[in-house]
Amino acid sequence: MIRPELVCPAGTPASLRAAVDAGADAVYCGFQNATNARNFPGLNFTLPELEQGIAYAHARGAKALLAVNSFPPAGETALWKQAVDDGVRLGADALIVADIGVAQYAATRHPQQRLHLSVQAGAPSVEAIRYYTEEFGIKRVVLPRILTIPEIKALHAEIGCEIECFIFGNHGLMAEGRCSLTNYVTGLSTNMDGVCSPAADVAYIEDAQRNLTVKLGEFTMDCIACGGMAGYPTICKGRYLAPHRDDGYYAFEEPISLNLAELLPDLVKAGVTAFKIEGRQRSRAYVKAVVAAWRAAVDNIMEGREPRIADLLAFTEGHKQTQGAAASKRWR
Amino acid sequence: MATDLNASSIRPAAPGAADALARLALAPVPLFLMQPVLGRIVRRIARLRPEIFGRIGPHVRKSFQIDPVNMPFVLVLHPDPANPRLCAARRHAAPRPDARIAGNFLTLLAVADGRLDGDALFFTRELVVEGDTEAAVCLRHALDDLEGSIADDVADMFGPPGRAVLALLRRVGTPNEGR
Numbered sequence: 264m265i266r267p268e269l270v271c272p273a274g275t276p277a278s279l280r281a282a283v284d285a286g287a288d289a290v291y292c293g294f295q296n297a298t299n300a301r302n303f304p305g306l307n308f309t310l311p312e313l314e315q316g317i318a319y320a321h322a323r324g325a326k327a328l329l330a331v332n333s334f335p336p337a338g339e340t341a342l343w344k345q346a347v348d349d350g351v352r353l354g355a356d357a358l359i360v361a362d363i364g365v366a367q368y369a370a371t372r373h374p375q376q377r378l379h380l381s382v383q384a385g386a387p388s389v390e391a392i393r394y395y396t397e398e399f400g401i402k403r404v405v406l407p408r409i410l411t412i413p414e415i416k417a418l419h420a421e422i423g424c425e426i427e428c429f430i431f432g433n434h435g436l437m438a439e440g441r442c443s444l445t446n447y448v449t450g451l452s453t454n455m456d457g458v459c460s461p462a463a464d465v466a467y468i469e470d471a472q473r474n475l476t477v478k479l480g481e482f483t484m485d486c487i488a489c490g491g492m493a494g495y496p497t498i499c500k501g502r503y504l505a506p507h508r509d510d511g512y513y514a515f516e517e518p519i520s521l522n523l524a525e526l527l528p529d530l531v532k533a534g535v536t537a538f539k540i541e542g543r544q545r546s547r548a549y550v551k552a553v554v555a556a557w558r559a560a561v562d563n564i565m566e567g568r569e570p571r572i573a574d575l576l577a578f579t580e581g582h583k584q585t586q587g588a589a590a591s592k593r594w595r
Numbered sequence: 596m597a598t599d600l601n602a603s604s605i606r607p608a609a610p611g612a613a614d615a616l617a618r619l620a621l622a623p624v625p626l627f628l629m630q631p632v633l634g635r636i637v638r639r640i641a642r643l644r645p646e647i648f649g650r651i652g653p654h655v656r657k658s659f660q661i662d663p664v665n666m667p668f669v670l671v672l673h674p675d676p677a678n679p680r681l682c683a684a685r686r687h688a689a690p691r692p693d694a695r696i697a698g699n700f701l702t703l704l705a706v707a708d709g710r711l712d713g714d715a716l717f718f719t720r721e722l723v724v725e726g727d728t729e730a731a732v733c734l735r736h737a738l739d740d741l742e743g744s745i746a747d748d749v750a751d752m753f754g755p756p757g758r759a760v761l762a763l764l765r766r767v768g769t770p771n772e773g774r
Contacts, residue, residue: 276740277740303736304729304733305733467723467724468725469723469725490720492718544714545712546706546714548710552712577719578712578714580718581718582718582719
């Protein structure tokens with residue numbers, strides 16, 4: 264059985280160190296600009312921070328992956344090319360790309376650089392993945408969170424590259440790289456500006472009875488009663504009123520987190536090479552606890568034991584977790 | 596799924612002895628006695644950890660209200676690198692901030708300490724964010740990126756007694772952490 268790599272989020276240098284210290288095989292991070300799909304204010308790395316972060320990871324036997332996984336607007340490719348060049352120069356072990364132009368630039372300008380295909384590319388089929396592997400030499404695909412384990416196994420048999428899949432964290436079933444809900448409401452693009460539900464447009468309004476109203480721009484996304492669980496302020500997790508409904512309902516998805524702990528052995532058997540933990544926007548406390556828990560779980564299954572894992576429910580969105588499409592496609 | 600830990604191990608403890616201790620210790624303190632100490636604290640943090648201002652970014656001129664809801668005062672922070680200020684105010688008399696972050700005293704301490712996850716606390720409504728969400732998020736990330744603990748920095752200012760009080764608050768406040 265091949266030992267799967269545990270790929271962990273690093274939104275800040277402190278989180279990077281926390282992830283490495285907790286047992287990450289690899290960390291993934293991005294620059295403080297629109298070149299990565301977690302371009303949130305106060306997050307991410309400057310050039311010196313990334314250089315130090317990569318050195319920290321390498322000194323401890325971990326890899327550092329750089330996400331350059333958003334899509335450059337027309338005529339504005341310079342920033343993405345610079346990010347690719349900087350990532351190579353600083354010694355990133357792989358660049359995680361989504362846009363075919365960025366992939367082409369990286370593949371031709373830096374042919375020795377290892378490339379991974381971001382989940383943002385939204386490549387769920389043999390044909391799509393082969394296109395990236397054949398054209399750009401992609402070595403690993405991060406699969407969208409819409410595939411069952413038998414489907415992953417079938418892909419593995421035919422695509423000829425490594426498979427990375429999410430095992431914990433945000434459970435977004437909107438087609439990655441294609442969602443324009445934020446763009447519709449705020450004018451900023453998740454895919455090109457790298458920010459879903461920009462915090463500058465988010466408003467939380469709590470009344471005297473502790474009922475919470477969540478707004479993005481002019482749109483009310485949810486009204487949560489006192490004591491009710493909250494989720495991220497994304498449109499796809501909002502609860503809306505509709506003429507045919509008495510109360511607000513989750514029109515797209517519910518606030519819930521992915522947790523595939525019980526399925527780890529099946530994922531390994533299906534050919535998954537790397538397990539990815541979502542959460543670059545989360546704190547170092549999250550990174551430390553979650554990475555340590557999954558480190559233990561992966562080590563357990565490699566030693567033939569049950570994937571015993573700490574209960575991570577307290578870290579989940581809305582205090583709910585799901586196996587999502589990995590178990591079945593009957594989630595809706 | 597097998598379970599080694601229960602969820603409470605990564606959540607703040609319910610307000611209890613430490614909460615009562617802190618409230619008892621701080622409630623009778625006139626605010627004017629706290630102000631010079633708070634000023635020293637924020638200037639020390641700014642001197643020791645100037646990188647914090649980079650992540651707060653365009654929001655360094657804004658005002659943040661840190662509201663320990665079970666204490667008889669709020670803290671008002673101006674993270675201006677040229678003139679960082681931190682002062683206490685009575686809740687009813689506090690100036691309207693650009694952003695407000697509220698929660699139980701021990702919860703806020705644990706977040707500042709890097710021991711609890713702000714998002715998880717927000718999900719459970721134990722942490723409240725109001726006003727300028729982006730400014731609050733930047734402050735959160737800036738604090739979270741600091742190596743070690745701001746609480747340790749503050750405790751160090753008061754020598755062994757300060758460190759002893761902090762150790763007590765941590766021990767009583769989060770009894771299951773790390774198990």
